[in-house]
Amino acid sequence: MKGGLYFGPPGWAPMEIEGLSSVDKEAGKAAEALPEDRQALIGLLESIGLGKTNPTLPSLAEQLHELGARRLRALVLNLLPTQPEFALSAALSEAAIQDVLAGLDAIQKHVHARRIIVAVDRHDWRLRRSWRRANRARQYVITKLLNRYPQAHPTMLIWTLFAKRLPVGRSPVRVNRMIIDPVTCWALGRYVRRGERFARRPVQVFAPSRAHPDPRLVLAEIGESLSLLCERLRIPLLNRQVIVNGLLSGEEVDPVHFRVGPDTESITVRDKLIAERPSPCFACGWCVDVCPTSLNPVNLLDLAERAQNAAGGTDTPAIGALLHTREAKESLHCVGCGLCSYVCPTRLPLTQQTLRLRNWVVSAEQAS
Amino acid sequence: MTSLAKLNPPAHQPSAPFIVWPVARREFYLSIQFALLPAIVFAVVVFGWRVLAMLICAEIAAITMHAVLSRFTRRGKAMIYTHTTSAVVIMVALCEPFWPTWLVTIAAGLIPCVVWLIGGTGRERIHVAVVWAVLLQVVTTQMAYRTGEEHGSAILARDRLVMGDIRNAKDAPLYHWPVSSELGGDDAVRIALPQQVACESFDEISQTLRETEIRPDPTDRTRVLPPTTRAALQAYLDTVLSSRLPAIEMLIAGFVPGRIGCVCVPLLILGGLYLAYRYILRPKSVLLFLGAYGVGTAMLLFWPTAIGHLGLLGMWGAAKSMAGELVTLLEYAFFNSDVLFASIFVLALPGTQPLTRRGRRVFLVCAALLAAMIDRLNAGNLPAATASLCVFMPAAPMFDWMFAKRSWMSRGF
Numbered sequence: 001m002k003g004g005l006y007f008g009p010p011g012w013a014p015m016e017i018e019g020l021s022s023v024d025k026e027a028g029k030a031a032e033a034l035p036e037d038r039q040a041l042i043g044l045l046e047s048i049g050l051g052k053t054n055p056t057l058p059s060l061a062e063q064l065h066e067l068g069a070r071r072l073r074a075l076v077l078n079l080l081p082t083q084p085e086f087a088l089s090a091a092l093s094e095a096a097i098q099d100v101l102a103g104l105d106a107i108q109k110h111v112h113a114r115r116i117i118v119a120v121d122r123h124d125w126r127l128r129r130s131w132r133r134a135n136r137a138r139q140y141v142i143t144k145l146l147n148r149y150p151q152a153h154p155t156m157l158i159w160t161l162f163a164k165r166l167p168v169g170r171s172p173v174r175v176n177r178m179i180i181d182p183v184t185c186w187a188l189g190r191y192v193r194r195g196e197r198f199a200r201r202p203v204q205v206f207a208p209s210r211a212h213p214d215p216r217l218v219l220a221e222i223g224e225s226l227s228l229l230c231e232r233l234r235i236p237l238l239n240r241q242v243i244v245n246g247l248l249s250g251e252e253v254d255p256v257h258f259r260v261g262p263d264t265e266s267i268t269v270r271d272k273l274i275a276e277r278p279s280p281c282f283a284c285g286w287c288v289d290v291c292p293t294s295l296n297p298v299n300l301l302d303l304a305e306r307a308q309n310a311a312g313g314t315d316t317p318a319i320g321a322l323l324h325t326r327e328a329k330e331s332l333h334c335v336g337c338g339l340c341s342y343v344c345p346t347r348l349p350l351t352q353q354t355l356r357l358r359n360w361v362v363s364a365e366q367a368s
Numbered sequence: 369m370t371s372l373a374k375l376n377p378p379a380h381q382p383s384a385p386f387i388v389w390p391v392a393r394r395e396f397y398l399s400i401q402f403a404l405l406p407a408i409v410f411a412v413v414v415f416g417w418r419v420l421a422m423l424i425c426a427e428i429a430a431i432t433m434h435a436v437l438s439r440f441t442r443r444g445k446a447m448i449y450t451h452t453t454s455a456v457v458i459m460v461a462l463c464e465p466f467w468p469t470w471l472v473t474i475a476a477g478l479i480p481c482v483v484w485l486i487g488g489t490g491r492e493r494i495h496v497a498v499v500w501a502v503l504l505q506v507v508t509t510q511m512a513y514r515t516g517e518e519h520g521s522a523i524l525a526r527d528r529l530v531m532g533d534i535r536n537a538k539d540a541p542l543y544h545w546p547v548s549s550e551l552g553g554d555d556a557v558r559i560a561l562p563q564q565v566a567c568e569s570f571d572e573i574s575q576t577l578r579e580t581e582i583r584p585d586p587t588d589r590t591r592v593l594p595p596t597t598r599a600a601l602q603a604y605l606d607t608v609l610s611s612r613l614p615a616i617e618m619l620i621a622g623f624v625p626g627r628i629g630c631v632c633v634p635l636l637i638l639g640g641l642y643l644a645y646r647y648i649l650r651p652k653s654v655l656l657f658l659g660a661y662g663v664g665t666a667m668l669l670f671w672p673t674a675i676g677h678l679g680l681l682g683m684w685g686a687a688k689s690m691a692g693e694l695v696t697l698l699e700y701a702f703f704n705s706d707v708l709f710a711s712i713f714v715l716a717l718p719g720t721q722p723l724t725r726r727g728r729r730v731f732l733v734c735a736a737l738l739a740a741m742i743d744r745l746n747a748g749n750l751p752a753a754t755a756s757l758c759v760f761m762p763a764a765p766m767f768d769w770m771f772a773k774r775s776w777m778s779r780g781f
Contacts, residue, residue: 002725002776155777165777247386273386279393279446282490283719283764285728286647294775296723296768326774333777338385345392346490352383 003292004148004156005339007084009123012214016095017202019219034106034192038064041110048191049198049222051262053183054082055245056153056335058171060107060184066173067111073176075113076161077104077185079120079127080145080152083246088204088265091217092182093130096189100182101134103189111178116140119157121147148292149248150337154179156292168293168335183265198222201262207235207269222262226255235269243268248338249351276347287340287350293333297340297350300331304353307360323357323364331358391646393489397450399646400716401457403639407709408461410635411628415465416524416532416555419628422469423460426476430456434480446488447480455479455497458713461629462501462706462751465534466522467508475500494761495717502755509749521625521748522556532556545614545623562613562624563704566697567747569608574671576601577678577686590685592678598689605693616696619703627751630709640712649716653732657711660733661753664740665701669694705743707736710753720757722764724772731767735760 035041045051045061052059057078058066077100079089092100108116118135120127122144131142143161150156157179158166164175172179187198203220207230220229226244230237242255245265287297303322310319322328331354340350391399412420434452437444456476463472482496483489520539524532525548532548532555540546540557551557580597614624622632630636643649675683687694714720722728739756746752 159776168777241386243386247384249384250386251384252386268386276388276392280488280490282393283723284396284648285718285721285723288723288725289650293777294725294773296772298723330775333775336384342385342387343389345389345396347388347392349383351385 002294003290003339004151005290005343006146006148009121009147010081010085010087010090012085012087017091017217017219019200020095020202034110038110045188048187049262050184050187050191053187053201053262054181055249055263055265056082057179057181060180060188063171063173063178063180064110066171067178070173070176072111072113072173072178074115074117074162074178075104075108075111076117076119076157076172076177076179077140078152078154078157078179078181079118079131080147080157081121082150082152082181082265083248083250084149085206085215086204086246086266087215088202088217089182090124090127090130092186092202093127093134096186097130097134099189099193100185101138101189102192103185103187104180106188106192107178107180107185113178117161118142119145119161121145123147149339150292150335153292153335153337155335168333198262201260201264203229203260203264204266205233205235205269206266207233209235220260220264222260224260226253226258226260226267229260229267230255230269237269239272240269241272243270248342249336278347278349281346281348284345286343286345290339290343292337292339293335295330295334295354297354298348299327300334300357301348301350301353303328303331304357304360307357319360320364320368323361324368328357328361331355331361334358393448394450396648396718397448397454399643399648400713401450401454403642403716404457404461404629404713406635407629407632407639408457410622410632411461411465413529414523414623414631415628416528416530416534418469418534419460419465422463422465422467422472422628423457425469425473426456426460427453429473429477430479433477437480437484441484443488444480444484447483448489451483451489452480455483455495458495458629458717459497459501459504461627461709461713462498462754463504463628464508464521464626465628467504468511471504471507471511475504490719492719493764494758495714495720498714498717498720498754498758498761501751502758505750520558521561522558523623523625524556525551525554528555545618559614559625560612561626561704561748562619562700563626563743564748565608565612566701566704567744569605569697570669570701570744571671572604573601573690574674576604577674577683578671580677582678582682588685589679589681590688592682593686593689598686601686601690602693605690605697609693609696613700616699619700624704626704627706627709629713630706630751631704633703633708636708636712643712643716649712650728653715653721653728654711656729657715657732657736657753658707660736661707661711661740662698662702664737665698665744668740668744669698701743701747704748705753706751707739707743707753710739710751710757714754714757719764720761722767722772724768726773727764727767727769727771730771731760731764 042061042064118131118140120131135142145151154172155166155168158164158172158175166172166175183201190196200219200221202217204215204217206215237255242253243250244253244267281298291297307319307322334354336355338351344350430452438447479496486492522534522537526545527547534556536554537556537558538551538554540559546557582592583594586592618624620633640649644651722731735756739753742752742756
């Protein structure tokens with residue numbers, strides 16, 4: 001990966017996950033055996049509620065379904081933080097590594113991958129230490145990667161590890177590899193070891209206050225309203241902005257209507273900021289330098305603007321022709337990491353317009 | 369490039385990313401000024417108060433004009449002060465210390481006007497300050513030619529640093545750094561530009577080689593030069609290096625005549641390191657530009673007629689016999705030119721080079737080769753690297769279009 005931006009390991013020490021230790025001490029049910037049949041396993045995953053646990057990754061059931069009867073070349077456990085300052089992988093590896101290992105072994109029993117790769121952040125020594133200890137009795141390949149954001153994105157991970165091009169939004173099974181995130185392993189491990197359904201998931205909560213200056217890792221009920229969760233955690237929401245799944249590529253949500261889902265990784269509550277007004281591009285080239293897929297975001301912004309202007313007028317064939325150009329189709333390779341807008345000194349909405357152009361191109365291709 | 373006027377309203381809706389890098393346009397230009405500051409301060413020490421006066425007058429003129437435009441016009445409100453002030457600093461850094469202050473002040477006052485005319489900060493495809501510096505060079509050369517007033521190149525005497533007048537200069541027969549009493553009380557010593565001396569030496573060597581008689585049928589084709597010619601060249605080079613050029617440490621430290629911001633190599637490198645640390649300068653671009661310039665200068669060292677006369681093998685043998693002296697002369701030509709300044713501060717300015725990696729590489733190699741050619745033909749009379757970048761800057765989007773690779777994701781599908 002040529003672009004990306006290195007943020008370093010989290011600037012705070014990951015604590016234990018609130019609520020997890022007490023759950024661990026409870027006497028669980030007897031260990032559950034997973035069905036041998038692939039379809040039965042997929043059905044079981046759906047019945048225990050183990051769906052998509054990562055916003056950029058297809059669920060385990062989807063990947064198993066796509067795999068079919070093929071032999072998997074590699075099973076990758078992605079422990080890289082999906083956003084800067086995320087410490088979920090490290091905390092799970094510290095607090096519940098036995099569950100994660102049990103889940104990983106259970107998946108391997110079904111897919112029979114030739115090798116299991118554990119991708120860890122090169123600079124996260126706690127994580128590396130936990131996995132070095134755990135790997136003494138196993139044969140996992142622990143690969144230390146420089147976590148330049150968005151290295152954890154499946155497309156980037158497959159490129160870095162195997163030099164294979166995985167189209168954005170496609171399942172890694174397409175290139176005969178499977179990527180799973182630690183939460184999936186942890187949830188499956190809990191089912192295998194204790195027979196527990198996936199009803200709660202660890203969520204990282206960023207809401208700096210005097211009592212909790214650092215982020216917190218909590219177990220949140222899946223389906224729980226965000227306002228209730230914040231009330232439980234004593235986080236005031238009045239006149240504050242709530243962002244789900246990271247500041248770089250997440251989305252702003254309404255806390256009353258939004259419910260914690262299986263793929264809710266983080267919640268950020270902060271005071272609303274006044275957005276800076278964009279000014280003309282002065283061609284510093286930072287957006288091109290950081291783009292992990294070597295796009296030219298400012299060029300795509302121009303195309304999006306032209307397409308929008310054409311659509312606003314009466315020239316409908318013009319927008320059609322524009323969206324079928326090679327330049328416009330480059331937007332299909334945008335991973336939506338948000339880095340171009342993040343670094344832009346003129347504050348241009350590069351990511352937003354590129355994603356918008358991508359949607360138009362997809363619509364145009366489907367229509368034709 | 370994308371302009372604000374073209375942006376459609378929905379683009380302003382808040383969405384990810386919800387954080388931004390703390391460097392906005394203002395910090396970008398401030399960093400460039402901050403990096404250039406040590407080199408300018410050094411120039412005030414070596415060239416005297418006139419440089420400081422020039423800088424202050426130019427800044428006041430530019431800021432006043434900027435204030436007027438931003439107060440009374442709508443377009444002027446979109447302009448930013450740091451852009452104007454950094455443009456002035458860059459322009460002054462490319463000026464020569466004895467240029468008339470009034471002329472530089474007028475040019476500085478015009479910078480905001482031109483930026484305003486072309487649509488505001490960020491709309492320029494060629495940086496105004498850099499163009500102005502090249503134009504000023506042409507104007508001052510013409511003025512000197514008409515008035516017959518020749519200041520040459522000078523530095524202050526050792527005991528007149530900071531407070532001496534650079535225009536109160538006297539010729540020195542030998543190249544050493546005198547005190548004021550050795551100059552009859554004058555403040556500065558007028559000496560030849562090391563870059564010019566180096567290029568004259570290359571010309572002289574080429575002339576000698578072109579006119580020399582080749583030894584008939586030497587067994588070794590690299591030794592076609594007769595011993596008398598070799599001895600004559602060696603004696604000439606010894607004279608140049610011992611009496612017409614300063615010590616190399618003085619050249620590197622910056623105690624030599626030259627352009628205001630271009631003389632002190634360590635401070636320029638320090639500024640470059642700071643800019644690279646702030647991600648404003650791409651170190652690879654600098655190295656590529658300098659490397660291509662070095663290769664270009666080495667290729668153009670001798671006249672083509674001399675190479676034609678001796679043949680490639682004969683020329684190789686001649687160059688080998690005086691390799692040490694040639695490398696030393698190259699060092700004088702390199703460090704006394706504006707190439708280091710241009711590769712650090714002009715390339716740090718946004719919009720001076722293509723956006724894509726491959727386009728940038730081709731662009732930098734082309735610009736550096738042109739710079740080497742200009743420098744060889746017109747040593748020291750023009751800021752060659754800056755002028756060359758000026759020529760190529762408007763064509764930067766074309767380099768992007770012609771040479772940019774598609775996304776690596778596009779290939780293979």
